[in-house]
Amino acid sequence: MSFRSRSSKDPAETCHQVSAAKQVTRRQLFQSCGVGLGKISLASMLASDFAMASGDSGPSASAGDAPGLHFPAKIKRVIYLFMAGAPSQLDLFDHKPELTRLEGKPIPPSVIAGQRYAFIQPDAAVLSPRFSFQRYGQCGAELAETLPHLSKVVDDLAIIRSVHTDQFNHAPAQIFVNTGSPIPGRPAMGSWLSYGIGSDADDLPGFVVLKSGGNLSGGAAMWSNGFLPGQHQGVPFRSAGDPILHVATPQGISRQTQRETLDLVADLNRHRLNDLDVDGIRARIDSYEMAYRMQSRAPELMDFSSESDETLALYGTSREDAGSFAKNCLLARRLAERGVRFIQLYHAGWDHHSNVEGGLRTQCKQTDQGCAALVQDLKRRGMLEDTLVVWGGEFGRTPMVEASAALGRSLGRDHHPQAFTMWMAGGGIRAGQTLGKTDDLGFHPVEDPVHVHDIQATILYLLGIDHERLTFTFAGRPFRLTDVHGHVVEKLVT
Structure with missing residues (x-):
């Protein structure tokens, strides 16, 4: 159909x-x-x-x-781990020794000619990677020392080093990754899926949002239903207490x-x-x-007493933990078990215009264990084969410091839309590979460039959807998540 x-x-x-x-x-x-x-x-x-x-x-x-499937689906659900603020790929995933050799020298003018940046200066100096790198797993993928937990599941990942986007400021870039447009008011990916193929959950929303780490530049526009019917909007949950405020029956009402x-x-x-x-x-x-159905379902969902101490330790959380990223990862797995189609985790705090080293240590400490535990937990429960886990931010970080060489060391990196890193794990993904390559400075993709719209098209493909055919007519024209762009990344999928 x-x-x-x-x-x-x-x-x-x-x-x-x-x-x-x-x-x-x-x-x-x-x-x-x-x-x-x-x-x-x-x-x-x-x-x-x-x-x-x-x-x-x-x-x-x-x-x-299966009202909207165009071909057999490889997965049933998506858990998207969105790192808001743009993690530095050069300090985590894309090791560039050449940056160490050129440390402190101005970036060649030919490299940045014609480029647009948020704050960068023309004579900005090259900044070397802040951490040591090592190869892990049978696939030999290089990861920074700040990702010790992710290194244990690296053979289950497909790391994409050549992602690029059209936007170079946080709010439009975050909205663009989530909705396919930098303009607020378009439906989020989860809303498109809810509209197109529904949900396996009868007593929970098909599109759930979990937040941690602070404020989000893109705001609620990132999980808006846009012009789709209102029941397809993303529903923000909390990871402790009542998952949604004002849903419980008021006191005194029988x-x-x-x-x-x-x-x-x-x-x-x-x-x-x-x-x-x-x-x-x-x-x-x-x-x-x-909301009425959730009154009976929500208490069971939030009852973590059924989770073993070993599982809680795996995620690095506890039953009393309220609102951490790790707790949200565990809640995401519980939501996936109960049939929720699209679960979006937002973790803010990756915007490191200064002290990129300290900022990354803090953020990795908060997120690395939860991300790896989610992949491990899904795998041991037999759920990874029909679940897609996606990790990434809105863009990357520059190979040079934000301040000019003459002004000394802010040791932060500016916004970089030309190249950044994402990873995927789960059903339909060709795991244990590193796809794409950037130049010696990590500036531009030189092999297998992947646009944000390609990521969106690939996610829909794994769910059995042709991204060009999932459309909704509004204001006299048909719209789709990928607008008029996007191709399935064939090298990513099995």
């Missing part, structure tokens, strides 16, 4: 209908204030019964129906009272939907129904 499309209506007719619907919705909103927005906010938690009665399953269908209230409001929503037939009402019905 092909993807559901919204392109069947004439654009002018659609625009007129949407405009009319918005006017009616606004007018009826004020008319219904006497009913109470509080009751509406609790609304439609019996929507699954209503949907079954009406025969409308909504835009998302279960993965068992189960019977809640049920009676929901029966009433579901009936009101049924009439409203029949009158207006707009996506906003349908999305509200779906979201509050999901």
Whole structure:
């Protein structure tokens, strides 16, 4: 079965209908204030019964129906470990001895001619790698000393050293990696997947977001549903306490009272939907129904008592840990076990314009063990073969210091969109390889360049999706995650 499309209506007719619907919705909103927005906010938690009665399953269908698969999928789910702020590939994955030889000398003008940077000076001096490198595993991949845990699973990884992007500032670059566009308002990758092929989870969202490490430049635009129906938006979770605030039944409200209230409001929503037939009402019905189901599922999800001490030690976390990246990695595995399609972990703090050495030591200490443990844990549970784990930031770091040679040593690196490193592990990935190569300064890819859109196209391919065919018509034109770009990276996949 092909993807559901919204392109069947004439654009002018659609625009007129949407405009009319918005006017009616606004007018009826004020008319219904006497009913109470509080009751509406609790609304439609019996929507699954209503949907079954009406025969409308909504835009998302279960993965068992495979409504959007264009070919057999190699994986069922994705866990994306997004390192916000741009890790320095030259100090972690892409060892360049030539930088040591040229330490302190100005970068050749021919290298940076015509390039755009955020803060770099024309006479910026070359900065050598801050850490020693060593080869690990049967594949012999080179990693920095700050990644001791990742070195243990290196044979399960495909390291891509030649990734490049179009953006050189944090917010647009982060949004670009996550949505395929630097402009806020486009659907995130997880939203596209929720819309296209649904989820295996009946009582959890299909797209879950976990955050750690501080603020994110790209903000909520990175997990927005954009112009897709609202039920496909990424849902931020917490790794301790209630995973989502304001979902639990308020104190003083009995189960019977809640049920009676929901029966009433579901009936009101049924009439409203029949009158207006707009996506906003349908999305509200779906979201509050999901919230109702989560009231019983969330406590079990957050009960880490079933996790062994050995597993907690593997991740470097504890049952009392609240909000660390390591705890989020463990929660990601638990979400994957329960059928969540796309799990996005954001860890901020990689923006090292100064003290790149100290900053990287801190960030690697916070993330290295959790990343490696996630790969190990999935593998020993037989889940890695149908799960894709992705690691990377929004761009890379320059081979020279940000300040000029004459000004001395800030020992930080500037933004570098021309080349950076990502890695993948899991189903459909040709593990134990290092793909792509940069020049002697780590400045430009010289072998197997991989664009951000190629990464996106490859992820969709592993899920059984042709990235050129997953589209949604909005404002009179079809959109897709990869815009008009992107190719599957054939050397990455089995």
